[in-house]
């Protein structure tokens with residue numbers, strides 16, 4: 290028994306790694322969340338598929354339930370693939386699943402994926418670092434678990450570029466917090482459904498981005514690197 294914790298990339302099915310494809314080809318069981326593109330499941334021709342993502346109108350599985358399914362499937366099968374969007378360790382709860390497997394003494398292998406946080410900006414010509422413009426990047430969640438006793442995100446980041454994931458629902462509150470520390474005219478780029486056919490890009494500044502129509506799933510990129518994107522995409 291071995292479990293592969295695998296990143297599926299941000300959406301475009303060609304952005305999955307060869308290593309991930311090979312793991313899928315050998316899989317007896319595949320546990321997957323809602324992926325931006327289900328096309329990659331085709332590599333696991335003979336596998337049993339278990340969907341553990343959100344389903345409208347149904348109870349969706351808590352993390353401890355997913356961990357339990359993963360451990361049980363690992364005990365009953367030779368090769369289990371746990372597939373997650375982007376990279377499993379970037380806001381993917383892959384670390385929790387790795388620990389659950391470790392505690393049960395189950396062998397696991399880790400296959401990174403192209404994280405949307407960096408891969409999606411790259412595909413549109415928005416480098417998250419750039420000589421002379423940005424020497425540092427912060428990746429942050431825009432949606433902290435509301436059951437936490439105290440908020441961990443303070444928004445006083447000093448990085449030149451900030452990339453917010455899960456950032457649309459709270460964009461007004463979060464940009465207001467960031468404006469306490471950064472110039473309200475700092476450029477912002479929001480990328481919806483990055484690398485997919487329905488990709489949409491919206492630009493603005495910290496002070497006006499909330500006036501624009503934006504829908505999840507999307508990334509919010511904040512910083513002067515956005516000017517580089519605007520330079521090569523005059524119409525956006």
Ligand SMILES: C[S@@+](CC[C@H](N)C(=O)[O-])C[C@H]1O[C@@H](n2cnc3c(N)ncnc32)[C@H](O)[C@@H]1O
Pocket residue numbers: 299300325373374375376377378379380381403404405406409453454455456480481482483484485505506507508
């Ligand atoms: C639960 S996090 C998972 C991130 C994933 N593990 C990764 O590395 O990309 C989900 C968030 O990632 C971002 N995201 C994932 N795929 C995206 C895409 N194709 N386009 C834009 N944002 C995306 C959105 O902010 C979304 O709310």
